[in-house]
Amino acid sequence: MGWPPAAERRLAAAAAAVAILCLFLASASAAAAAAQEHRQRALAVEPSEGQAGRRHHRHAYAAMMYMGTPRDYEFYVAVRVMMRSLATVGADADRVVIASSDVPRDWVRAMEEDGMRVVVVENLKNPYEGNLGGMNRRFKLTLNKLYAWSLVDYERVIMIDSDNIFLQNTDELFQCGQFCAVFINPxxxxxGLFVLQPSMDVFKGMLHDLEIGRDNSDGADQGFLVGCFPDLLDKPLFHPPENGTKLHGTYRLPLGYQMDASYYYLKLHWHVPCGPxxxxxxxxxxxxxxxxxxSWPxxxxxxxxxxQRWxxxxxxxxxxxxxxxxxxxxxxITITRLARPQMTKLCYYRRPEKQSVLVQGLIKLAASVAMVAAYTIPFFVIPCTVxxxxxxxxxxxxxLAFSSAVINAFLLPPLAVLTAWxxxxxMLFVMAFPWYxxxxxxxLVVVAYAFCSAPFLWSSLVRVMDSLQTMLERDPFFPRLGEQAQETEFSKLY
Structure with missing residues (x-):
């Protein structure tokens, strides 16, 4: 038994609305991919500013870069910004990037133009790859950090991750011993930041440990190095000598050299009184x-x-x-505004027979999917590092643009659909309020705002569902060309 013609028309209209959103998603994804390729080329060839003259130092800040994750481009931008920020705080050391051989040549050239020294290496095989699992597979190649010990041109090296923000100069760390790191975990x-003295003997010993499969608690660089320096917790706290001499041995670094952002936000600009x-x-x-x-706010x-990037x-x-x-x-928005007047001229009359529950459910589901898509599609097509x-x-x-299309396709009340918007x-204003x-x-303020907003969101959802139900109980009357529309007591103008 087939569905009534009116039901088929409604299903076709709902399917068309969802198809339009999917088409916009596909075209936006293609455009974003093309723009991503353009961004990589454009950012890669940017000229350096004031970094043309490089001179060799006794010390170096080093970071690593490897390929094979969905976020390679983001980390490439992050490394460049972080390395340039070191010059901003007056770091008196070389800036070295340990890059795997598959890093694009354009990226390597751009980092060299920024004044960095790029050391190209082959990826170290991770014998613990099976222990990573799931999302943590992005740490597969973090053992490339071990190449820092091969930088024997330098007396000391500070190895850093790209997700660090430097608040002030940290050159005093070059006075630390053979290995120094921060305990942000008890x-x-x-x-994410540690000091080392380069040594080919140490480097070869670590490669040998990889071959024999030294115990590794997390399958990545941190678990491996914790196994290499298991007694660091018992070592003395580092205090830089005032005469500028270098210490020997291993030391714990004060927490201020690796403040976890979650601690920082707990007090908003948290200050450590006992250290830097x-x-x-x-x-x-x-x-x-x-x-x-x-991530902001x-x-x-x-x-x-x-x-800093700006x-x-x-x-x-x-x-x-x-x-x-x-x-x-x-x-x-333009297409929606042009189509809306034609939709509002439709006359509706009440159907004498009820519409099937299945058809009503499908149309409501299509409307719900379209509204969710309107709030999610824009998120995925915006450049991540903008x-x-x-x-x-x-x-x-x-x-706002996608919601206007949904409002027009299903004849929904605009204010109810845009309540979440x-x-x-x-919420953005509440979270970004600077005087907490x-x-x-x-x-607490954010939770209170969410609690007060919940009734309005629920009321808007109920109103949207009521509007859909009203539409489902009525059929559009399309008068033929030149024919006068029938006026009945059941007609209603939308």
């Missing part, structure tokens, strides 16, 4: 690094990172993708 030191406040690291959730636009330090690299590489998205959203203010503006504009704007005394107060 039992295990953190390898030099470096902040982001070892937690991988999708909340400071360079991602959505959840992580306020994102603006500090982007300020001063050093700029955002010229992201402009093409941003323009494509803006034009796409303007086109969606400035937060630009990223959030693009996201809100995109949600309005609540999101308010500490992180706890900030969290």
């Amino acid at each position: 039992c295990y030191f953190h390898t 406040n030099s470096v902040i690291t982001f070892p937690s959730a991988p999708w909340f690094k400071p360079w991602y636009w959505w 959840i992580l306020p330090l994102g603006l500090s990172w982007h300020k 001063n050093d690299l700029g955002y010229a590489a992201e402009i093409p993708a941003v323009l494509i998205e803006v034009l796409m959203y303007i086109a969606i 400035h937060p203010l630009m990223g959030w503006s693009l996201y809100l504009f995109g949600v 309005i609540g999101m704007v308010g 005394h500490d992180g706890i107060q900030r969290i």
Whole structure:
């Protein structure tokens, strides 16, 4: 038994609306991919500023870069910004990048133009790869950090991860001993920043340990190095000698050299009274690094990172993708505004027979999927490392554009559909409010705002469902060309 013609028309209209959103998603993804390729080329050939003259130092800051993760480009940008920030704080040392051989040549050339020394290496085979599992497979090649011990041209090397923000100069760390690291975990030191004395003997010994399969608690660089220096917790705390001499042995570094961002936010600009406040690291959730636009205002330090990028690299590489998205959203809004007057002229009359529950459910499901898609599609097509203010503006504009298409396709009340959008704007203002005394107060205010907003969101959802039900109980009456529309007591103008 077939469905009534009116039901088929509604299903076709709902399917068309969802298909339009999917088509926009596909075209936006293709445009984002093209823009991503353009960003890589554009950012890779940016000229360096004031870094043309390089001279060899006795010490070096070193970072690593390898390929094979979905976030290679983001970490490439992060390494460049972090290395340039070292010059901003007056670091008197070489800046070295240990790059795997598959890093694009354009990226290598750009880092060399920034004044970095790029050491190309072959990836070390990770014998613990089976222990990583799931999302942690991104740590497969972090054992490339061991190449830092092969940099024997330097007396001391500070090995750093790309997710560090330097608040001040840390050159005094070059006075530390053969190995020094920070304990941000009560039992295990953190390898986001550590000091070492390069030695080919130590490097070859570590390669031998890899071959025999030394115990490794996490399958990555941190578990391996903890096994190499198991007694570091019992070593004395590092205090730089005032006469500038170098220490020997192993030392624990004060917490201020690797402040976990979660501790920092707890007190908002947390200050460690018993040591330096030099470096902040982001070892937690991988999708909340400071360079991602959505991390602000959840992580306020994102603006500090982007300020550094603005001063050093700029955002010229992201402009093409941003323009494509803006034009796409303007086109969606324009088409919606042109189509809306025709839809509002439709006359509706009440059907004498009930519509099947299955058809009503399918149409409601299509409308729900379309509304969810309107809030999710813009998130995935925005360049990841764009400035937060630009990223959030693009996201809100995109949600507004897609929501207008959904409102028009299903004849929904605009205010009810956009209630979540309005609540999101308010949440951004609440989270970005700069005068909280500490992180706890900030969290409590955000929770209170969410609690007060929940009734409005629920009311808007109920109103949307009621509007859909009203539409399902009525059939559109399409008068033929030149034919006068029937006027009945059941007619209603939308």
